[in-house]
Amino acid sequence: MHSFLLFGELAAIAIVFAGIPLFYLWRRPGFSVFQKLNWVLVFMTFDLIVFGAFTRLTDSGLGCPDWPGCYGTSNPWHAMGEIRLAEANMPTGPVTVMKAWIEMIHRYLAMMVGALILIQVGLAWSKVKSLGKTPLFASLGLLILVCIQGAFGAWTVTLKLQPIIVTIHLMLALVLLSFLTAYAQKSWEGHTSSIPQQPARPLSAKLLVIAFFVLAMQVFLGAWVSTNYAVLACPDFPTCMGRVWPETAWQEGFSLWRELGMNAQGEYISPVALQTIHWAHRVFAIVASLVLGLLGVHALRVAHAGLPGLSGTAKLLLALLVLQLITGISNVIFQWPLAAALLHTAGSAAIVFCLVRLSQWASWSTPFKMGKAV
8 A cells, every 4th residue: 555655646746747848838839749749858858867967976876775765755755754864874875865855856857757758659649540650659669668767777776876787777868868869850740840851861871870889889988987986096187097008907897797886706896997997988088089070070061051950960069079078087187076077978968969860861872971062
């Protein structure tokens, strides 16, 4: 009975959170509610990724050490006695009043995204006659993906922030963002879509796929740095511990299944392993910057007067690359400031968004040339 009430309260909270953007959509004229809902989902998922980073960076991931509620309740107000007792025993520990609220707000936002996707499924089902079954099946796929993401969110708590689980949780969030963006920019409703069909596709899909792969590798390495708290393992820049190529321990650093702060043998992870994790992300950043920069320049050069969206997206991609370099270096030089760390995560998500947006101008038949489009 208690579990039933808990899930009922959490469902009510999700409905309230989801109702805010839905009320906005209902009142706004213009494009269809279905298309606007799709873009609201993109926006809210981006926000969820950034707030998830805030939760991790403030060490709030275990602010409520059970799941899905907080000490068996739907909100920290009802669990204030347990939270204050835990905080009194360990004032700087994982459970404090502030951390509990941060963690639960993160969960509320996640539930809101899930609730909105459920509504998206319902709208797609109601439009089967006019739009066909493809948007419905695609929306059901998004629903399955968000459920898997929720499972990893639960394991993040129950497995006590195990690095590989937290890393996959972040990676899946970016996958969800990319799929939601692709869904939103699809012209499901023809002329009523907020994204017009692109008659010209001057961008090389082959280069775009390479950029996606390189970005995925770099995001994984960055998440592995963050979830292992290895940002300050190399406290200097551009060298690491005063060396151009520091001492490394690749097997220990990249043993994936292990507890936070431990190696595969159950011992405390060594500083050398942590600096290896950090160094791998820093070195591969050179590769990622070159490939993504090449894609951005290529997109700018093949854009022409009839494709202002391509030029704008390419400029945004190049600006985000500069932001990533600045915030990445700032994390080291200024000892991991919260603002720079949040911007670094937000920049990664925004680059994912840009690559998906670029896909509408890409074609497998278009060869990769650095010259301008004819």
